[in-house]
Amino acid sequence: MAVLCSNCAGKLIFNPASQKLECANCGAGYRPEDVRDINTDVYSKYYDTRVYTCGHCGAEVITSDTESSTFCVYCGNPAIVFSRVSKEYRPDGIIPFKITKQEALTKIRSKFENNPIVPKEIAGYFKPENMRGIYVPYWVINADYQEADWITGTVKRGKHSETRYYSRAGEVRFKNVPVDGSRILNDDVSMRLEPFYLEQAKDFDEDYLNGFYSNTSDMDILDLRESASKRCHKLYADEVVKSIPKNARNVKIRDCIYWADIQDDPIYMMFPVWFLTFKYNGKPYTVLVNGQTGKVTGTLPWLQKKVWGIAIATFILVIAFIVALFFVVRGGVAEIVTFFWAAGASMLLATSTISFTVGFNGLRRILKNLKLAQSEAMFNYVKRRQS
Amino acid sequence: MIDRFNSQMFFMSLMAIAFLIFTGISFAMLITYKILKKYSDIGDSSCDIKEYSARGIQYNRMVDDAITNEKYFLFADYGVDPYAGNKHNIPEVLLKNAEKDKHQFGNRGQDLE
Numbered sequence: 344m345a346v347l348c349s350n351c352a353g354k355l356i357f358n359p360a361s362q363k364l365e366c367a368n369c370g371a372g373y374r375p376e377d378v379r380d381i382n383t384d385v386y387s388k389y390y391d392t393r394v395y396t397c398g399h400c401g402a403e404v405i406t407s408d409t410e411s412s413t414f415c416v417y418c419g420n421p422a423i424v425f426s427r428v429s430k431e432y433r434p435d436g437i438i439p440f441k442i443t444k445q446e447a448l449t450k451i452r453s454k455f456e457n458n459p460i461v462p463k464e465i466a467g468y469f470k471p472e473n474m475r476g477i478y479v480p481y482w483v484i485n486a487d488y489q490e491a492d493w494i495t496g497t498v499k500r501g502k503h504s505e506t507r508y509y510s511r512a513g514e515v516r517f518k519n520v521p522v523d524g525s526r527i528l529n530d531d532v533s534m535r536l537e538p539f540y541l542e543q544a545k546d547f548d549e550d551y552l553n554g555f556y557s558n559t560s561d562m563d564i565l566d567l568r569e570s571a572s573k574r575c576h577k578l579y580a581d582e583v584v585k586s587i588p589k590n591a592r593n594v595k596i597r598d599c600i601y602w603a604d605i606q607d608d609p610i611y612m613m614f615p616v617w618f619l620t621f622k623y624n625g626k627p628y629t630v631l632v633n634g635q636t637g638k639v640t641g642t643l644p645w646l647q648k649k650v651w652g653i654a655i656a657t658f659i660l661v662i663a664f665i666v667a668l669f670f671v672v673r674g675g676v677a678e679i680v681t682f683f684w685a686a687g688a689s690m691l692l693a694t695s696t697i698s699f700t701v702g703f704n705g706l707r708r709i710l711k712n713l714k715l716a717q718s719e720a721m722f723n724y725v726k727r728r729q730s
Numbered sequence: 731m732i733d734r735f736n737s738q739m740f741f742m743s744l745m746a747i748a749f750l751i752f753t754g755i756s757f758a759m760l761i762t763y764k765i766l767k768k769y770s771d772i773g774d775s776s777c778d779i780k781e782y783s784a785r786g787i788q789y790n791r792m793v794d795d796a797i798t799n800e801k802y803f804l805f806a807d808y809g810v811d812p813y814a815g816n817k818h819n820i821p822e823v824l825l826k827n828a829e830k831d832k833h834q835f836g837n838r839g840q841d842l843e
Contacts, residue, residue: 578779
């Protein structure tokens with residue numbers, strides 16, 4: 344599939360800014376659909392690739408047959424070796440990169456400018472050479488979906504609270520739901536990259552891959568069903584809790600059963616993602632940018648001392664505030680003040696309980712995201728699934 | 731009498747200290763979470779069902795004051811896969827990956843229509 348410039352026989356690379364293949368030598372531009380490689384059979388089910396294997400994490404990095412790779416785009420390790428020339432299954436469609444490498448870098452930098460808790464030296468890693476554009480395989484599915492849920496919520500009744508039970512069952516016809524087709528990318532990570540807009544998708548043409556890496560789907564039909572069901576369940580569950588009356592608090596789905604029936608043929612697509620990988624304190628981190636919309640996702644390391652300092656300072660301040668309030672109230676003799684003190688204490692207890700729940704669950708979620716951002720953990724997860 | 735008074739005071743003090751510590755930890759956790767969310771954890775995973783479904787959820791059952799034993803009726807009514815046995819075309823690449831898995835991991839991938 345090597346496509347060369349018709350003027351000077353230079354290498355052609357896809358430029359997201361102009362949406363054209365541009366010659367690295369003479370700067371001539373060509374629309375991908377106008378370029379035809381005489382060696383390529385456009386009706387073939389397969390296209391040519393070069394496969395590199397990372398000696399550190401075991402990932403396979405696929406490039407077009409004119410590209411080479413010098414480090415693993417997933418874990419950042421340079422121990423990557425050329426493995427083989429391979430014919431890969433041709434996807435049905437592709438969303439070309441719209442965000443350039445520089446734009447993606449600028450978006451990442453803007454997220455971490457004037458950031459008080461992220462180590463300053465991390466800014467040094469935000470360099471173009473640490474970024475790689477990868478076409479990630481996705482399956483776009485239509486599905487008939489059914490779910491039955493058993494939900495609980497707490498309702499106030501006079502002075503007491505009681506647990507109420509809610510029963511829901513329903514069905515949805517999902518259309519064009521993207522499901523990550525790679526076991527390497529965790530589904531939670533790929534979900535955070537959404538949305539991708541399918542209106543801008545093109546018929547697959549390997550010329551769009553020039554200058555980028557790609558990955559092929561390693562899923563079988565059982566994996567796809569499992570991932571699709573989980574994806575649909577997430578969408579459904581977020582919506583079904585909204586149907587619970589507003590007076591219910593602490594609403595949780597206690598039990599559920601669900602089925603997703605994938606309709607028609609799933610469509611095999613490639614979606615553009617920028618990967619920024621770097622190592623900090625010996626641990627790998629990955630920040631992703633949606634190559635179509637520019638949405639940035641990832642969890643960066645933070646300065647442990649600073650974050651602990653903030654937590655301890657808040658703890659001391661809250662206690663000092665309550666103790667000070669107690670002595671101020673005790674200084675007054677009016678009974679009404681004592682009444683307000685009792686009412687304030689119970690309100691404080693309720694606020695503390697809510698703060699505890701929100702804070703505890705939020706911190707758990709952030710720590711989970713941090714683990715996902717550390718790509719070695721991502722790969723351990725993949726290996727566990729494979730074994 | 732004095733002993734009883736002292737034990738009550740001791741209990742009250744203990745409760746007050748526990749309350750103080752609980753309140754302090756709760757607010758410290760909330761503030762830490764908000765700061766980490768703002769500065770370290772970028773990008774959310776919220777996605778609206780309406781992006782992928784024009785009609786949204788069509789409810790067959792919506793009971794707001796269910797009693798606990800209704801759970802068994804709910805799951806008895808909906809506990810069978812309504813799509814079991816449906817045949818669809820499966821893209822070739824998925825079948826090929828299943829064959830690869832079967833080769834590597836034994837019986838994985840046998841459950842194909």
